[in-house]
Amino acid sequence: MPIKEKRLILQHADEPGYAPDIACYRRHGGYAELKKALGTPPDSILAEVKASGLRGRGGAGFSCGLKWSFIPKNNAKPVYLICNADESEPGTFKDRQIIHKDPHQLLEGMIITAYAIGAHLAYIYIRGEFPEGARILERALAEAKRDGFLGKSILGSGFDLDVFVHRGAGAYICGEETGLIESLEGKRPYPRIKPPYFPAVLGLYMCPTVVNNVETLCNVKHIVRMGGAAYAALGRPNNTGTRILCVSGDVARPGYFESEIGTITMGQLIHDVCGGIRDGNRLKAVIPGGSSAKVLRAGDTYAIRRRKPDGSTETISVALEDIPLDFDSLADAGSMAGSGGIIVMDHTRDMVEALANINEFYAHESCGQCTPCREGSLWMKKVTARMTRGDGRPSDPDLLASIANSIAGRTVCAFGEACAWPTQSFVDKFRDEFEAKAAPAKEVPRAA
Amino acid sequence: MTEKTQPPQDTVSIQLDGTWVRVPKGTNVIEAAKRHGRFIPHYCYHPKLEIAGNCRMCLVEIGMPRLGPDRQPVRGADGMPEIAWIPRPQIGCATTVSDGMGVRTASPLVEECRRGVMEFLLINHPLDCPICDQAGECKLQEFSLEYGSAASRFIEQKVKKPKHVDIGKNILLDDERCILCSRCIRFARDIAKEDVLGFTQRGSQTTLSIHPGRRFDSNYSLNAADICPVGALTSKDFRFKMRVWFLKETNAICTSCGTGCNIVIGSREGAVHRLTPRENDAVNQCWMCDHGRLNFHHLHAPDRIKAPTCRLNGHALVAEWPDALSQLSRMLGNLAPDEIAILASSKMTNEELFLLSLLRDRLGGDSVPCDVLPRRQEADHLLVCDDGNPNSTGARLLGISSDGKRLPDVIKAIESGRTKAVLAISEDLADAGITQPTIARIPTLATIAILPNATTSEARFVLPGAGFAEKRGSMINVKGRIQRLNRATPPPANARDDWQILTDLLALLDAPHFPHIDAVFAAMAARHPALAGLTLAGIGDLGQQLARK
Ligand SMILES: Cc1cc2nc3c(=O)[nH]c(=O)nc-3n(C[C@H](O)[C@H](O)[C@H](O)COP(=O)(O)O)c2cc1C
Ligand code: SF4
Ligand code: SF4
Ligand code: FES
Numbered sequence: 001m002p003i004k005e006k007r008l009i010l011q012h013a014d015e016p017g018y019a020p021d022i023a024c025y026r027r028h029g030g031y032a033e034l035k036k037a038l039g040t041p042p043d044s045i046l047a048e049v050k051a052s053g054l055r056g057r058g059g060a061g062f063s064c065g066l067k068w069s070f071i072p073k074n075n076a077k078p079v080y081l082i083c084n085a086d087e088s089e090p091g092t093f094k095d096r097q098i099i100h101k102d103p104h105q106l107l108e109g110m111i112i113t114a115y116a117i118g119a120h121l122a123y124i125y126i127r128g129e130f131p132e133g134a135r136i137l138e139r140a141l142a143e144a145k146r147d148g149f150l151g152k153s154i155l156g157s158g159f160d161l162d163v164f165v166h167r168g169a170g171a172y173i174c175g176e177e178t179g180l181i182e183s184l185e186g187k188r189p190y191p192r193i194k195p196p197y198f199p200a201v202l203g204l205y206m207c208p209t210v211v212n213n214v215e216t217l218c219n220v221k222h223i224v225r226m227g228g229a230a231y232a233a234l235g236r237p238n239n240t241g242t243r244i245l246c247v248s249g250d251v252a253r254p255g256y257f258e259s260e261i262g263t264i265t266m267g268q269l270i271h272d273v274c275g276g277i278r279d280g281n282r283l284k285a286v287i288p289g290g291s292s293a294k295v296l297r298a299g300d301t302y303a304i305r306r307r308k309p310d311g312s313t314e315t316i317s318v319a320l321e322d323i324p325l326d327f328d329s330l331a332d333a334g335s336m337a338g339s340g341g342i343i344v345m346d347h348t349r350d351m352v353e354a355l356a357n358i359n360e361f362y363a364h365e366s367c368g369q370c371t372p373c374r375e376g377s378l379w380m381k382k383v384t385a386r387m388t389r390g391d392g393r394p395s396d397p398d399l400l401a402s403i404a405n406s407i408a409g410r411t412v413c414a415f416g417e418a419c420a421w422p423t424q425s426f427v428d429k430f431r432d433e434f435e436a437k438a439a440p441a442k443e444v445p446r447a448a
Numbered sequence: 449m450t451e452k453t454q455p456p457q458d459t460v461s462i463q464l465d466g467t468w469v470r471v472p473k474g475t476n477v478i479e480a481a482k483r484h485g486r487f488i489p490h491y492c493y494h495p496k497l498e499i500a501g502n503c504r505m506c507l508v509e510i511g512m513p514r515l516g517p518d519r520q521p522v523r524g525a526d527g528m529p530e531i532a533w534i535p536r537p538q539i540g541c542a543t544t545v546s547d548g549m550g551v552r553t554a555s556p557l558v559e560e561c562r563r564g565v566m567e568f569l570l571i572n573h574p575l576d577c578p579i580c581d582q583a584g585e586c587k588l589q590e591f592s593l594e595y596g597s598a599a600s601r602f603i604e605q606k607v608k609k610p611k612h613v614d615i616g617k618n619i620l621l622d623d624e625r626c627i628l629c630s631r632c633i634r635f636a637r638d639i640a641k642e643d644v645l646g647f648t649q650r651g652s653q654t655t656l657s658i659h660p661g662r663r664f665d666s667n668y669s670l671n672a673a674d675i676c677p678v679g680a681l682t683s684k685d686f687r688f689k690m691r692v693w694f695l696k697e698t699n700a701i702c703t704s705c706g707t708g709c710n711i712v713i714g715s716r717e718g719a720v721h722r723l724t725p726r727e728n729d730a731v732n733q734c735w736m737c738d739h740g741r742l743n744f745h746h747l748h749a750p751d752r753i754k755a756p757t758c759r760l761n762g763h764a765l766v767a768e769w770p771d772a773l774s775q776l777s778r779m780l781g782n783l784a785p786d787e788i789a790i791l792a793s794s795k796m797t798n799e800e801l802f803l804l805s806l807l808r809d810r811l812g813g814d815s816v817p818c819d820v821l822p823r824r825q826e827a828d829h830l831l832v833c834d835d836g837n838p839n840s841t842g843a844r845l846l847g848i849s850s851d852g853k854r855l856p857d858v859i860k861a862i863e864s865g866r867t868k869a870v871l872a873i874s875e876d877l878a879d880a881g882i883t884q885p886t887i888a889r890i891p892t893l894a895t896i897a898i899l900p901n902a903t904t905s906e907a908r909f910v911l912p913g914a915g916f917a918e919k920r921g922s923m924i925n926v927k928g929r930i931q932r933l934n935r936a937t938p939p940p941a942n943a944r945d946d947w948q949i950l951t952d953l954l955a956l957l958d959a960p961h962f963p964h965i966d967a968v969f970a971a972m973a974a975r976h977p978a979l980a981g982l983t984l985a986g987i988g989d990l991g992q993q994l995a996r997k
Contacts, residue, residue: 171650188647193501193542368628368647368654370502375568378652382604399601406564409536410504 003272006234006260008242009218013101020136022143025104031149033224037112038157045116049220051228053240057094058084058175058213059290059339060414061327064220068117068210070200077207081114081122082184085137085214086168086175088127089290090361091341094244094256095214099126099133103140107163109217111149112224114161117210122163125180128170137165172365176413177211178203179367190369191413215244215340235261237307239326243340245269250278250346262329266296267321270344281346285429286320288330289338291358292418294425296320296335304332335425351430352437355422356384362419369412376407377419384423392438400434401427460547461528463511465554468528477540477551478506486553489562489591491569491677492629493541496733498638500630503569505591507537507561511550521548537561559595566596572607572652574624582679584692588627607652615645616664618684618738619673626656626680632672639735640666641829656680668830670742671735674724683722685742690714690721698936699726699989701923703795703916704740705825706835708925710990711736713744713917713936720744720917720937728990730929737832744917747937751900753912754941764910769944769952776909777956779892783868785812789861792848793874794820794837796946797921797933799965799984801839801846802972803950804873808848810959817861819854821875839923842930845978855880868892874913874946878902896946912943919945920965922987924994931991932984 012018012028025031037045050065071079083106087095098106106124114122126134141163144150152160166184168174178197179189181204196202203209219241223231232240239261248254252275266286270276277283283298296302298320305313305328323329327337345354363381368374380403383396393399400423408420427434459470464484471480478488479495491503513521513529521529531550537557552558569588577583609623628647633656637643644662649655658664664672673681695714702709702723709732714722723744725736746752756772757764780788788811792804808816820843823836843849859880861867869892870877877887878901887893887906894909904910918939924930939945947965955961962968969984978994986992 173650190502193499193539195542363651366651368649368651371504371565371568371627374628374652374654375571378607379568379571379602379604386604393603395601406560406568410507410561410564412501412504 003259003264003268005258006242006263007258008222008234009105009215009244010097010102010256010258013097018101020101020103020140022104022140022147025102026147030104031108031147033221034108034111034149035155037115037224038155038159042116042118045112045220045224048223048228049116052219052223052231053228053238054216054219054223054231055239055327056213057215057219057243057340059089061337064212064216067200067212068113070198071117071208071210072201075208078121078205079117079119080204080207080209081110081117081119082177082180082204082209082211083110083122083124083214083217084175084177084180084211085124085126085130085133086172086180087130087214087339088172088175089292089339089341090358091246091248091287091290091343092339093246093248094340096130096133097244097256098214098218099130100136103136104144105218105221106137106214107140107144107149109219109221110163111144111154111161113210113212113217113220114163115159116220119210120160120162122161123184123204124163124165125174125184126165126167127174128168131167134165134167141165171367172361173367173413173415176415179413180211181209188367190367191415193412235263236324236326239328243325243337245325246339246341247274247344248341249344250281250349251344252276252278262324262326264325265321266323266325266342267319269325269342270321274344277344277346279346281348283321283344284347284349285345285351287335287341287343287345287422288323288325288333289336290341291343291361292421293330293338294335294421295429296323296333297429300429302333304329351426351433352384352387355426356381356388358422358426359384359419362415362422366415366419370416372407373411373416373419376403379403380419380423387434387437390437394435394438396438397427397431397434460545460549462545462548463528463531463550465552471545473545475545477508477510477538477543477545480545481508481540481551481553488540488553489587489595490541491587491627492631494631494634494675496639496735497631497634497675499542500634501539501542503565503627503629504539505562505565506540507565508540508543508558509550509552509555510534510538510543511552512546513548562591562595563597566592567601569627570596570600571602571604572624573627574606576625580625580679581682581687581692582625582676586679587677609653609655613658615658616666616669618742619664619669620682620684620687621656621658622680622682623655625678626676627678628654628656629677631675631677632656632681635668635672635675636664636666639671639830640668642666645672667737667739667828667832668735670738671725674734686722690716695721696936698917698934700917700933700936701838701931701991702736702740702743703838703923703933704737704743704836705831706833706838706840706926707732707831708838708923708929708931708991709736709740709831710931711740713934715917715936718937718940720747726989730990730993731925731927731931732831735831737828737830739832744915746899747915747917749899752940752943753897753900753904753910754943756912756942757910759906759908759910769942772909772911773949773952774956776892776894777953780811780869780953781957783811785815786817786861786866787868788812788816788871789858789867789869790816790818790848790871790873791855791858791875791877791880792818792820792843792871794822794835794840794843794849795874796839796843796848797919797923798839798842798846798930798972798979799921799968800873800946800950801843801848802968802975803947803954803962805847806954806959807871807950807957810954810957817854817857818848819852819858820849821855821880822852833926835926838925841924841926841928842922845924845976846972862886862890865889869894871895872897872903872907876901876903896949898943911949912939913946913949914939914943918943919947920984921947922969922984925991928994928996929991930979930982930987930994932987932989 178192183189404420404423511531511533613621
């Protein structure tokens with residue numbers, strides 16, 4: 001049975017003839033929600049966003065309305081809005097669809113958000129590897145400005161806003177919101193310590209700052225259109241709205257797919273949406289939320305909570321294929337929904353090789369500011385690289401787990417978890433493969 | 449003691465390793481714990497620098513009062529709040545204490561965190577302790593012993609980085625030893641105000657670097673070597689000179705300007721090997737300038753004057769102290785006040801200046817022209833002040849200095865040929881602009897000096913004195929703080945402490961004289977109301993602020 005997509009954010013993106021210019025966007029009703037929003041008090045937009053239950057789509061799944069409400073009430077400093085378009089988590093390619101195909105939707109979401117939080121200056125921080133995306137956004141900004149959606153007294157409302165595109169220079173850590181802020185300030189993107197530097201209080205230039213993901217900001221437009229309550233009816237309680245899932249790896253038809261959160265399972269996504277495992281192979285494992293999410297092994301059972309019709313919850317035991325794809329279920333299963341990047345691996349995959357690949361990425365991308373991540377990420381990479389060269393030692397599986405355990409929870413930023421979770425979960429779930437590679441190397445006869 | 453007073457408003461209660469204690473509001477957990485004898489190891493945190501929070505060595509367990517349904521703290525049997533511990537360890541350096549907070553500095557989790565950080569810091573470290581200058585005062589060594597584990601689990605290739613990087617006039621960098629704590633970067637940027645250090649590369653390749661085309665030539669650069677917790681930054685001057693554990697430490701002050709930075713003199717077997725700043729928030733925080741720090745090598749100059757000499761028929765002959773001083777005293781005793789002139793110095797200690805004032809009283813008091821040589825200079829943003837002399841305030845207080853206003857009288861008296869005897873104490877007449885022929889014409893020229901100069905080469909009596917590291921005594925800095933010098937090394941050979949030379953001269957002239965320097969101070973304090981109630985011993989290692997008039 002084919003699964004239907006529910007396209008909210010990508011509603012028009014792939015329609016034939018749909019173009020990223022403002023005329024096309026306006027023909028499709030674009031900027032109507034902005035007009036509507038500017039006619040209501042900012043607080044009411046915040047109330048709708050809170051009511052919508054919208055959770056961040058950048059990785060942590062934090063409540064969007066709650067984040068906005070952390071801006072101090074008696075604040076006298078400027079407020080900034082930053083759109084996080086750094087999209088660098090391996091396995092994730094949804095924000096670029098929006099930027100390339102429907103940039104004005106993002107701008108409309110941003111302008112409404114800026115209005116709601118009282119920001120008059122906003123930035124789109126886009127990863128350096130998206131030069132075309134940056135050009136498209138620049139063009140869109142110029143168009144929006146020309147048509148009076150940006151600049152002074154937008155649509156005569158008295159509300160001013162300027163938006164600038166800022167390109168990164170190729171560092172994954174610039175996606176971490178406080179690293180991003182440092183980078184935007186012209187410094188090395190060393191994530192800040194929290195406390196005290198929570199962006200909502202001490203963000204860009206030490207002023208209150210809201211950082212939201214591209215997809216999150218697009219949702220704001222739809223919340224204004226539908227109203228918070230109607231939006232909250234999409235998906236599942238506490239996991240509302242739609243989500244763009246990015247599927248890569250060993251499926252017949254990889255790609256992106258938008259649906260109501262939690263309404264399909266992992267198995268439906270893989271088999272019904274993506275045409276099953278490629279070449280008739282068998283499913284071995286899934287990384288469900290970008291490469292930093294903990295890997296889930298096929299054949300294992302997972303205890304997840306399910307809401308019963310009467311509102312109470314029960315814990316049920318399910319197979320990997322039966323895990324609903326929502327924030328809470330994936331967290332219950334011991335991983336996370338993360339950035340929406342779902343990496344599927346079939347039975348031909350060597351898990352030590354896979355981890356070595358991931359470890360190489362994180363060792364390369366650690367900003368190097370804090371000790372455990374800086375030293376631990378490279379150490380883990382060196383161990384897994386050595387194992388793939390056939391030079392594993394019996395102590396390696398435990399060593400890997402112990403290094404990862406000394407990183408997670410002890411670093412400046414969540415990169416610590418991002419680089420530790422793969423190792424922790426791969427070694428734990430596929431210990432047999434690691435032990436096989438860790439067996440003492442066979443004696444190599446030496447030439448006399 | 450009656451302890452009825454309420455705890456002051458500006459403290460909070462925290463539970464520190466199971467015991468409730470009061471600590472000042474606003475302090476971080478490291479400082480709060482320190483006040484109660486609990487040491488939390490740390491690398492990147494430095495009390496005078498911005499918090500960085502990068503080393504993760506100070507991870508501790510933190511908890512907050514558990515709140516009941518009424519949002520009020522739940523109290524245990526002891527009436528104190530119950531603590532809900534945060535599962536993740538928190539850094540003590542960036543955690544500010546709050547009322548009811550719980551802190552665990554030695555739990556198994558905390559110990560495990562420290563062990564982890566130590567292991568991470570060591571895997572790529574060159575472990576070249578046997579040839580490292582920091583050995584003995586290295587935090588990496590110290591904390592490995594205390595919190596590390598003996599065996600290494602690291603069998604991979606270490607990261608290679610630059611060594612022997614020449615980043616400034618006085619300082620050398622070894623990037624492989626650097627633990628990337630960023631203390632030096634923050635110091636250069638925020639304290640020295642020369643933002644030339646920074647990190648390049650990323651991850652484990654991160655390398656401390658100097659900005660291309662720039663050098664760290666700040667006059668404060670060596671403080672970065674002091675605060676570098678490891679041997680990554682070393683002083684070119686001190687490198688490979690001496691293992692630090694052999695050094696005897698003597699608390700003293702720097703005498704290179706009127707600020708009087710508090711220092712420790714590191715010496716061994718009669719030789720000074722280094723000066724390092726000593727913390728005193730009223731004077732120099734914990735810094736000193738490179739100029740002052742390196743201004744001690746003259747103490748060991750090969751031409752240091754080591755024995756008194758008397759000049760006879762143009763030849764300087766080595767003399768015995770009693771002979772030299774009795775000859776000099778006889779000559780001085782026979783002169784009228786206006787036949788004598790004194791060039792003194794604001795580099796002298798209070799005790800020397802006081803004795804000199806007694807000598808001047810004996811020889812004619814105010815009718816004897818006398819002043820010091822002022823040394824005005826440019827002040828900087830941090831410590832160096834506009835007075836190049838260390839004790840101008842003392843010299844003024846003790847009546848020797850008129851800030852150079854009477855210097856023309858002294859010079860005129862000498863140049864006119866009227867003076868029969870000139871005393872040049874710790875100053876060279878040439879520095880006052882007096883020419884060599886004029887100096888040579890002075891019938892009786894006596895000088896206390898440590899190094900040869902234009903005056904010593906013509907003087908009838910050359911009396912070798914002691915350098916700043918060789919004497920005990922006091923000075924008053926430009927802000928009116930009286931501070932103490934202490935003897936780290938003895939004056940060389942037959943040289944003597946200046947106060948002894950002066951008191952012996954006073955004795956020979958039947959003037960008041962003293963058995964020891966504390967007695968000199970006592971007499972001085974009795975005479976000068978500004979010093980009333982003070983003793984030399986009582987000044988203490990951090991000095992005393994004198995009442996401002
Ligand atoms: C190492 C690291 C990398 C991250 N990279 C991204 C990224 O590329 N894009 C993104 O939107 N969020 C990224 N995040 C999450 C951001 O820090 C931040 O939580 C997010 O932008 C907030 O937006 P949201 O609430 O709308 O999700 C990253 C976080 C970490 C720790
Ligand atoms: S956890 Fe890693 S990425 Fe984050 S601050 Fe520390 S070193 Fe940088
Ligand atoms: S050189 Fe020393 S002070 Fe500077 S970052 Fe390295 S370890 Fe820290
Ligand atoms: S002392 Fe370095 S993190 Fe606290």
